[in-house]
Amino acid sequence: MATIYDVAKAAGVSPKTVSRVMNGDGPVRAATREAVLEVINRLGYVPSTAARVMKSNKSGLLGLITGAISAPIDGSTPTGLPDFFIVQGIQSVISRSSKTLMIADTAGDEERIGALIRTFLEHRVEGLFYVADSHREVQLSVPQPGVETVLVNCYDDLGTPSVLPDDRGGQRRLVADLIAKGHRRIALLTLDPETDATRLRFLGYGDALSAAGIAFDDELVRPGELKGGADERAVVREALDHILALPEPPSVICAGNDRLAMIVFASLRQRGLAIPEDIAVAGYDDHCQIAESLDPPLTTVELPYHAMGVRSAEWLLQRVEEAGSAPLRRFSSSDWKLCHTVSPEWRWHSRAEGFRLGSEL
Amino acid sequence: MATIYDVAKAAGVSPKTVSRVMNGDGPVRAATREAVLEVINRLGYVPSTAARVMKSNKSGLLGLITGAISAPIDGSTPTGLPDFFIVQGIQSVISRSSKTLMIADTAGDEERIGALIRTFLEHRVEGLFYVADSHREVQLSVPQPGVETVLVNCYDDLGTPSVLPDDRGGQRRLVADLIAKGHRRIALLTLDPETDATRLRFLGYGDALSAAGIAFDDELVRPGELKGGADERAVVREALDHILALPEPPSVICAGNDRLAMIVFASLRQRGLAIPEDIAVAGYDDHCQIAESLDPPLTTVELPYHAMGVRSAEWLLQRVEEAGSAPLRRFSSSDWKLCHTVSPEWRWHSRAEGFRLGSEL
DNA sequence: CGATGTCATGACATCGGTGTCATAACGTGT
DNA sequence: ACACGTTATGACACCGATGTCATGACATCG
Numbered sequence: 001m002a003t004i005y006d007v008a009k010a011a012g013v014s015p016k017t018v019s020r021v022m023n024g025d026g027p028v029r030a031a032t033r034e035a036v037l038e039v040i041n042r043l044g045y046v047p048s049t050a051a052r053v054m055k056s057n058k059s060g061l062l063g064l065i066t067g068a069i070s071a072p073i074d075g076s077t078p079t080g081l082p083d084f085f086i087v088q089g090i091q092s093v094i095s096r097s098s099k100t101l102m103i104a105d106t107a108g109d110e111e112r113i114g115a116l117i118r119t120f121l122e123h124r125v126e127g128l129f130y131v132a133d134s135h136r137e138v139q140l141s142v143p144q145p146g147v148e149t150v151l152v153n154c155y156d157d158l159g160t161p162s163v164l165p166d167d168r169g170g171q172r173r174l175v176a177d178l179i180a181k182g183h184r185r186i187a188l189l190t191l192d193p194e195t196d197a198t199r200l201r202f203l204g205y206g207d208a209l210s211a212a213g214i215a216f217d218d219e220l221v222r223p224g225e226l227k228g229g230a231d232e233r234a235v236v237r238e239a240l241d242h243i244l245a246l247p248e249p250p251s252v253i254c255a256g257n258d259r260l261a262m263i264v265f266a267s268l269r270q271r272g273l274a275i276p277e278d279i280a281v282a283g284y285d286d287h288c289q290i291a292e293s294l295d296p297p298l299t300t301v302e303l304p305y306h307a308m309g310v311r312s313a314e315w316l317l318q319r320v321e322e323a324g325s326a327p328l329r330r331f332s333s334s335d336w337k338l339c340h341t342v343s344p345e346w347r348w349h350s351r352a353e354g355f356r357l358g359s360e361l
Numbered sequence: 362m363a364t365i366y367d368v369a370k371a372a373g374v375s376p377k378t379v380s381r382v383m384n385g386d387g388p389v390r391a392a393t394r395e396a397v398l399e400v401i402n403r404l405g406y407v408p409s410t411a412a413r414v415m416k417s418n419k420s421g422l423l424g425l426i427t428g429a430i431s432a433p434i435d436g437s438t439p440t441g442l443p444d445f446f447i448v449q450g451i452q453s454v455i456s457r458s459s460k461t462l463m464i465a466d467t468a469g470d471e472e473r474i475g476a477l478i479r480t481f482l483e484h485r486v487e488g489l490f491y492v493a494d495s496h497r498e499v500q501l502s503v504p505q506p507g508v509e510t511v512l513v514n515c516y517d518d519l520g521t522p523s524v525l526p527d528d529r530g531g532q533r534r535l536v537a538d539l540i541a542k543g544h545r546r547i548a549l550l551t552l553d554p555e556t557d558a559t560r561l562r563f564l565g566y567g568d569a570l571s572a573a574g575i576a577f578d579d580e581l582v583r584p585g586e587l588k589g590g591a592d593e594r595a596v597v598r599e600a601l602d603h604i605l606a607l608p609e610p611p612s613v614i615c616a617g618n619d620r621l622a623m624i625v626f627a628s629l630r631q632r633g634l635a636i637p638e639d640i641a642v643a644g645y646d647d648h649c650q651i652a653e654s655l656d657p658p659l660t661t662v663e664l665p666y667h668a669m670g671v672r673s674a675e676w677l678l679q680r681v682e683e684a685g686s687a688p689l690r691r692f693s694s695s696d697w698k699l700c701h702t703v704s705p706e707w708r709w710h711s712r713a714e715g716f717r718l719g720s721e722l
Numbered sequence: 723c724g725a726t727g728t729c730a731t732g733a734c735a736t737c738g739g740t741g742t743c744a745t746a747a748c749g750t751g752t
Numbered sequence: 753a754c755a756c757g758t759t760a761t762g763a764c765a766c767c768g769a770t771g772t773c774a775t776g777a778c779a780t781c782g
Contacts, residue, residue: 001485001507003768014732019770027729046482050414051768054737059411069430069452069464091430095468100480103430103464107456119461121407124362146362364738375762380740388759412738415767 002043011039022047053124062099062316063120064090065113066131069105082285082305083133086152089309090129097317099126114141121147127320129312130154135167135197148319152312153305161319163312167197170301171204172211174282175254179212183252183280186214187243189224189236189264191256201256201284219246224260236263244271251280258283261298363404372400383408414485423460423677424481425451426474427492430466443646443666444494447513450670451490458678460487475502482508488681490673491515496528496558509680513673514666522680524673528558531662532565533572535643536615540573544613544641547575548604550585550597550625552617562617562645580607585621597624605632612641619644622659 004022008015013036020026021036028036039045053059068083087103094101102125104116117140120128128147130140132154139156140149151162178186188205191198202221209216222239225232243250255261261283265275273279283300365383369376374397381387382397389397400406414420429444448464455462463486465477474491478501481489489508491501493515500517501510512523539547549566552559563582570577583600586593604611616622622644626636634640644661 001482004770005768015768016733016770017731020731023770025770026731029730032730046479048415048485048768049483050411050420050485051737052770053411054409054415054739054768055770057737070449088431091466092468095431095466095473100463100465102461105452105456107453112456118407121362122410123461124409124411365740366738376738377740377763378761381761384740386740387761390760393760409738412767413740415738415769416740418767 002045004045004047007036007039007043007045010043011036057124059124059126060099061120061123061125062094062101062127062129062320063117063123063125064101064103064129064131065106065116065120066103066129067106067108067133068131069103070107071133082153082303083131085305086131086309086312089306089311090131090152090313091309093310093313093317099317099320117141127316129316131309134192134195135165135200136195148316150312150316152308161315163308163315165303165305165308167200167303168204168207170303171201171254171284172207173204174284174299174301175205175208176211178252178254178280178282179208179214183250184214185217185220185248185250185252187220187222187250187253189222189239189253189255189260191225191260192227193223194227198256205254219243220250224256224264232260233263233267236260236267240264240267240271249279252282253279254282255284257285258298258300261300363406365406365408368397368400368404368406371404372397418485420485420487421460422481422484422486423455423462423488423490423681424478424484424486425462425464425490425492426467426477426481427464427490428467428469428494429492430464431468432494443514443664444492446666447492447670447673450667450672451492451513451674452670454671454674454678460678460681478502488677490677492670495553495556496526496561497556509677511673511677513669522676524669524676526664526666526669528561528664529565529568531664532562532615532645533568534565535645535660535662536566536569537572539613539615539641539643540569540575544611545575546578546581546609546611546613548581548583548611548614550583550600550614550616550621552586552621553588554584555588559617566615580604581611585617585625593621594624594628597621597628601625601628601632610640613643614640615643616645618646619659619661622661 004015004018007018011018011032013032017028017032018036018040020028021033021040049060064087066083066087068087071083091101102120102123104119106112106116117128125147128149129152130138130149131152132138134153136154137156138151138154140151140160149160151160153164155162155164175186186205186209188202190202205221206216220243222242224236224239226235240253243253253264255264261281264281268275268279268281275281281298283298285300285303365376365379368379372379374393378389378393379397379401381389382394382401410421425448427444427448429448432444452462463481463484465480467473467477478489486508489510490513491499491510492513493499495514497515498517499512499515501512501521510521512521514525516523516525536547547566547570549563551563554560566582567577581604583603585597585600587596601614604614614625616625622642625642629636629640629642636642642659644659646661646664
């Protein structure tokens with residue numbers, strides 16, 4: 001591949017002049033410029049990032065670590081699209097900037113993260129995203145100052161900047177809405193008990209109940225998913241067995257997420273129950289494909305994953321640029337709360353053939 | 362960030378010795394090695410790829426261009442998961458190799474491809490994947506020798522190596538199977554008439570009919586998708602209106618893909634038709650989420666997208682390594698047929714509750 | 723006309739590793 | 753004691769681009 005020296009020699013000028021033509025720095029006579037450009041085109045010269053990085057010590061790279069690329073998209077695993085939507089949001093912002101995004105996938109193996117970070121450091125990335133598949137605490141070993149980092153959909157105990165969804169608020173608003181529609185007995189099928197998403201959604205559920213003066217009944221709260229990855233359909237079936245056998249059964253079931261809601265749909269129908277006439281179902285997360293293809297369409301909460309990605313990317317870009325211009329100015333985590341919480345948005349699937357909001361609940 | 366010189370000075374050795382410790386080249390006394398390693402850990406030294414690339418002229422990078430990351434996953438667009446599965450396949454192979462995969466997304470804008478290739482060249486990628494969202498011809502401007510390229514799910518007229526799915530064979534086998542099950546009037550809803558996928562699947566449909574001695578009836582073949590991106594539901598409705606009003610209506614409808622099949626399901630049900638009792642439906646492509654969540658589960662053809670990704674990656678890796686060892690040996694496209702065709706696999710959704718193959722057709 | 727300023731260009735050093743070659747230290751056989 | 757092989761290490765150049773400084777050619781002004 002042609003170098004700047006090849007171009008210089010062929011054009012009969014010095015390498016520095018070629019550099020000036022490429023970058024538009026110093027003054028170059030029009031005739032010289034054209035001659036150089038002609039040679040550049042003829043030789044197909046493309047400057048080497050490596051050499052540029054060595055001189056400037058700025059790589060123009062941002063690293064992103066995720067499991068979203070390798071994760072099955074088909075809903076066959078507990079984790080789903082959230083991280084993917086986040087990656088899309090990040091991607092959309094970065095692609096409009098002058099930086100290049102390097103995506104590294106863990107391929108489902110968290111052990112790999114160390115090696116990926118190492119590779120990124122070798123490439124001298126200026127910033128780093130870590131996107132988790134579910135809202136939870138993580139422990140990342142990024143002892144490298146000089147690499148701005150943002151945790152997305154997760155956080156650590158070191159005060160690393162992070163962007164989180166408002167799981168609690170979303171569940172609260174969903175349940176409050178159900179209450180407003182007249183429901184009093186509201187069941188909750190929870191997700192993996194280890195994750196914060198589960199804990200926060202449970203709290204939001206409680207918030208809405210107590211705000212409406214409805215007594216909390218722990219018989220109505222059952223796990224819809226166990227951490228071992230046990231057969232979900234069986235777990236859901238068991239939970240429904242319990243809930244439906246209660247002396248005062250619920251009028252609506254809140255599933256921990258849309259995938260769970262889909263299983264609930266199937267399981268209820270198998271029992272001969274009509275949805276929403278006999279019992280209503282609500283979801284969480286916007287797995288659009290699920291929510292739209294179910295019949296009736298599912299009421300769900302759309303967590304703003306794409307927006308979280310966008311916000312993380314804008315934030316990181318800003319910090320990388322600041323770091324570039326004022327290299328020594330650093331924020332300690334006590335300077336300000338280095339955490340954005342992004343509020344959920346409602347998504348009412350009230351599309352098609354006059355389907356009316358509330359008619360399914 | 363610490364450099365090899367910092368380490369050398371702190372350890373009281375020459376940079377070259379540090380290099381030897383890092384790479385295990387020449388002999389180093391055990392005591393010296395340990396002293397150097399201690400300093401490396403203490404300073405958090407990470408070698409710079411940029412410097413290494415400059416010296417060796419090998420970046421260890423492979424570039425991948427796709428629209429799969431930015432494309433909506435939710436089935437709201439004509440293109441779907443094929444490219445995503447391919448990317449996963451490629452990713453899985455590369456992550457086990459010593460190369461680093463850089464993924465660049467077109468963000469839906471084909472114009473961007475030139476710029477992305479340019480960026481890759483600046484990074485001196487050793488190989489390049491281009492993954493298309495549907496089987497079709499493309500026109501890529503990669504006039505750079507020295508960068509091994511593989512087109513996946515597409516091809517060009519320059520003989521660039523490419524990996525393609527056997528769309529025709531898949532449709533032929535699907536239709537042959539329907540015939541074996543007793544169907545004689547088989548309708549086909551085609552995709553965007555511009556793509557090769559559509560043309561090849563149509564040919565496969567014809568292959569199966571003529572092999573069984575069934576006369577082709579063009580009344581049974583209708584577009585289920587128009588290239589303008591018109592409202593699909595309306596297009597499908599119109600096609601069904603036509604097909605169902607025929608004097609001799611079909612006993613089964615082959616939808617161009619699973620998404621279309623989903624719309625067909627909804628549209629047939631709206632007409633009060635029972636599936637599969639009144640009329641059967643088959644899909645194409647394995648959008649697992651759709652195929653599994655439909656009731657009854659959909660019979661469909663799984664194109665081997667993941668396998669195509671795997672094969673492309675292994676192929677490219679091999680060629681990159683060959684190019685490295687024997688830099689001047691090059692194949693011209695006439696040397697051998699630089700095209701792999703990967704055959705489809707059947708995927709019968711016969712899971713759960715004793716659903717039996719064929720019972721829905 | 724000479725001093726000064728601007729424009730156009732080149733020489734050279736530098737960034738951080740590593741390949742090549744030189745060299746020093748040490749042991750071994752005769 | 754000397755030639756010789758092996759081991760351990762360093763000096764130095766180089767990869768490709770660019771920042772710094774120098775220089776030569778002109779134009780402008782007093």
